[in-house]
Amino acid sequence: TNPDFHPLMSFKASSDPSDTLSQWNSTTSNPCTWYGVSCLRNRVSRLVLEDLNLTGSIHPLTSLTQLRILSLKRNRFNGPVTSLANLTTLRLLFLSHNNFSGHFPAALTSLYRLNLSHNSLSGEIPATLSRWTHLLTLQLDSNRLQGRIPSNINLSHLHDFNVSNNLLSGQIPESLSAFPGSAFSNNPSLCGAPLRECKAKSKNKSKSKGEAVIPALASPLKPRSDSDSGRPRRRERIMGVLVLIGIVVGDVVVLGLVSLLLYCYFWRNYSAAAELRKEGKERRRSWKMVDDGMVFLEGVRRFELEELLRASAEMLGKGAFGSAYKAVLDDGTVVAVKRLKEVSVGGKREFQQRMEVLGRLRHCNVVSLRAYCFTKDDKFLVSDYMCNASFSFLLHGNRGPGRTPLEWTMRLKIAAGAARGVAFIHKHKLTHGNIKATNVLIDVAGNPRVADFGLSIFATASTFRSNGYLAPEVSDGRKQTQMSDVYSFGVLLIEMLTGKCPSAVGGGHEAAVDLPRWVRSVVREEWTAEVFDLELMSYKDNEEEMVALLQIAIACTATEPHQRPTMSHVVKMIEELRGVQMSPCDEGLDSLSESLSVPEARATQ
Ligand SMILES: Nc1ncnc2c1ncn2[C@@H]1O[C@H](COP(=O)(O)OP(=O)(O)OP(=O)(O)O)[C@@H](O)[C@H]1O
Numbered sequence: 276t277n278p279d280f281h282p283l284m285s286f287k288a289s290s291d292p293s294d295t296l297s298q299w300n301s302t303t304s305n306p307c308t309w310y311g312v313s314c315l316r317n318r319v320s321r322l323v324l325e326d327l328n329l330t331g332s333i334h335p336l337t338s339l340t341q342l343r344i345l346s347l348k349r350n351r352f353n354g355p356v357t358s359l360a361n362l363t364t365l366r367l368l369f370l371s372h373n374n375f376s377g378h379f380p381a382a383l384t385s386l387y388r389l390n391l392s393h394n395s396l397s398g399e400i401p402a403t404l405s406r407w408t409h410l411l412t413l414q415l416d417s418n419r420l421q422g423r424i425p426s427n428i429n430l431s432h433l434h435d436f437n438v439s440n441n442l443l444s445g446q447i448p449e450s451l452s453a454f455p456g457s458a459f460s461n462n463p464s465l466c467g468a469p470l471r472e473c474k475a476k477s478k479n480k481s482k483s484k485g486e487a488v489i490p491a492l493a494s495p496l497k498p499r500s501d502s503d504s505g506r507p508r509r510r511e512r513i514m515g516v517l518v519l520i521g522i523v524v525g526d527v528v529v530l531g532l533v534s535l536l537l538y539c540y541f542w543r544n545y546s547a548a549a550e551l552r553k554e555g556k557e558r559r560r561s562w563k564m565v566d567d568g569m570v571f572l573e574g575v576r577r578f579e580l581e582e583l584l585r586a587s588a589e590m591l592g593k594g595a596f597g598s599a600y601k602a603v604l605d606d607g608t609v610v611a612v613k614r615l616k617e618v619s620v621g622g623k624r625e626f627q628q629r630m631e632v633l634g635r636l637r638h639c640n641v642v643s644l645r646a647y648c649f650t651k652d653d654k655f656l657v658s659d660y661m662c663n664a665s666f667s668f669l670l671h672g673n674r675g676p677g678r679t680p681l682e683w684t685m686r687l688k689i690a691a692g693a694a695r696g697v698a699f700i701h702k703h704k705l706t707h708g709n710i711k712a713t714n715v716l717i718d719v720a721g722n723p724r725v726a727d728f729g730l731s732i733f734a735t736a737s738t739f740r741s742n743g744y745l746a747p748e749v750s751d752g753r754k755q756t757q758m759s760d761v762y763s764f765g766v767l768l769i770e771m772l773t774g775k776c777p778s779a780v781g782g783g784h785e786a787a788v789d790l791p792r793w794v795r796s797v798v799r800e801e802w803t804a805e806v807f808d809l810e811l812m813s814y815k816d817n818e819e820e821m822v823a824l825l826q827i828a829i830a831c832t833a834t835e836p837h838q839r840p841t842m843s844h845v846v847k848m849i850e851e852l853r854g855v856q857m858s859p860c861d862e863g864l865d866s867l868s869e870s871l872s873v874p875e876a877r878a879t880q
Pocket of ligand 1: 591592593594595596597598599611613642658659660661662664665709713714716726727
């Protein structure tokens with residue numbers, strides 16, 4: 276029999292008085308088929324029992340010596356978590372929303388993710404935490420932990436971190452200061468970035484050794500000590516009101532400035548366009564009309580630059596090549612306008628030729644370029660507006676409680692659709708050159724489409740610096756190849772599987788993460804299942820697909836370009852995961868490309 280059978284039975288006997296786990300009984304002696312249990316080589320490797328009203332101690336689980344993933348979220352377990360100390364194989368431990376007490380489980384040094392939030396843990400966070408070098412997640416919020424956060428914590432992979440709602444004090448270590456204030460809030464006297472500055476130590480040395488004296492974001496729920504007299508509290512309240520007024524006034528000023536800038540910007544373009552019109556430089560051609568510097572590509576409702584400029588515009592974001600806006604035209608047509616800024620466009624002719632090539636590409640997984648504008652001062656690209664957000668937003672947006680996770684099948688569909696879009700671009704001897712999660716957009720019909728392709732030849736040397744998607748052999752972002760596209764696509768797949776951002780521009784806490792390298796090291800140590808995004812944990816039945824997609828991603832991110840598969844092969848491999856075409860779309864509807872003879876593009880190199 277399975278050595279884990281008896282420990283699981285005794286765990287059930289002590290924790291499941293209402294027999295919720297009725298399937299766990301001696302008639303089925305193979306626990307690997309029980310609810311919540313998964314096995315690896317006939318030993319329990321994963322136990323996920325969430326929201327089941329289970330109670331008692333978890334002590335019987337200490338016999339499951341091959342356990343890698345344990346999730347007992349939202350139950351009523353109690354007792355110490357330190358009893359799990361001998362489970363050295365544990366990688367993911369989720370025990371939030373229970374009644375666990377006692378100390379932090381300092382012995383579990385090889386954990387990847389630890390969530391102990393909403394329990395009653397007490398004592399200090401041990402300084403030995405600095406040795407937990409694999410740690411990605413550390414959620415300790417809403418406990419009774421006290422003392423200082425160890426100053427030597429420097430966990431380069433740490434991704435999710437929260438110690439709010441505890442009794443912690445002292446200075447926040449600099450290595451954690453990139454996390455938001457909410458990760459530290461509601462502790463009686465934590466200070467330092469991202470919270471308020473600590474008071475100068477020298478003045479307060481007599482009081483406590485370097486300990487903070489400013490109550491930073493003190494909890495309105497936690498009782499204050501008697502020494503908190505009314506006066507400082509009033510002063511704080513006044514400060515609070517002043518800060519609030521400051522924020523409101525700041526917002527209004529920023530809003531005003533943005534409006535002014537937009538106004539100036541559009542006015543400048545309006546003048547430029549009028550100038551161009553007067554000069555009458557542009558001529559009509561058979562397949563497009565040139566007017567006001569605007570050039571319309573095939574099959575597009577024509578509008579004047581003036582109409583575009585007076586359209587109500589909303590900034591979508593700022594990217595490597597400039598800013599993107601959503602503009603609503605007079606008849607309600609919504610378009611996305613990208614104003615190219617940090618670009619090095621040779622001349623008008625070169626730009627036009629490029630746009631003509633890009634404008635002919637029509638595919639249901641590619642965002643169509645509809646028009647462009649070239650004036651002395653400005654270059655705009657007008658494309659279809661994708662109303663259903665970017666893959667980046669769906670994957671990373673609003674992470675935290677209340678978020679609807681991006682489900683596995685949807686991720687797979689997006690991967691398949693994006694792969695087909697890139698393969699289509701490659702088929703026309705072009706390079707995408709900027710594959711990343713913000714450039715995979717979802718259209719009104721739910722089709723994933725790749726955007727922003729073929730522009731890398733206009734990049735400047737610095738355009739793609741610190742872009743975690745860039746292939747290692749690419750030293751100049753302008754000289755990308757189809758093989759470097761495959762690498763970037765592989766990074767995108769890893770991002771989709773792990774939920775981790777490949778880069779954090781600006782040196783945030785994720786800056787050091789080289790996703791492909793990290794994934795390879797984890798897989799080499801046979802911890803494959805642990806790399807997956809927490810939000811994918813409930814898709815137990817799809818684990819094989821995830822592992823297979825991870826293998827595709829690893830192949831795409833091979834260091835040697837010639838070892839990477841082609842994009843059309845990647846499409847095939849993704850489709851084969853389920854044996855059906857994922858994310859099919861009617862290519863005929865949006866495909867003018869077959870009739871085209873797109874010239875060999877420079878970018879293919
Ligand atoms: N056609 C579009 N429809 C809807 N949203 C878009 C469209 N094009 C871009 N966006 C969104 O606008 C934002 C800014 O886009 P932009 O392309 O300027 O920057 P980026 O994708 O972050 O970087 P890069 O310039 O390197 O591509 C992104 O969030 C992107 O998803």
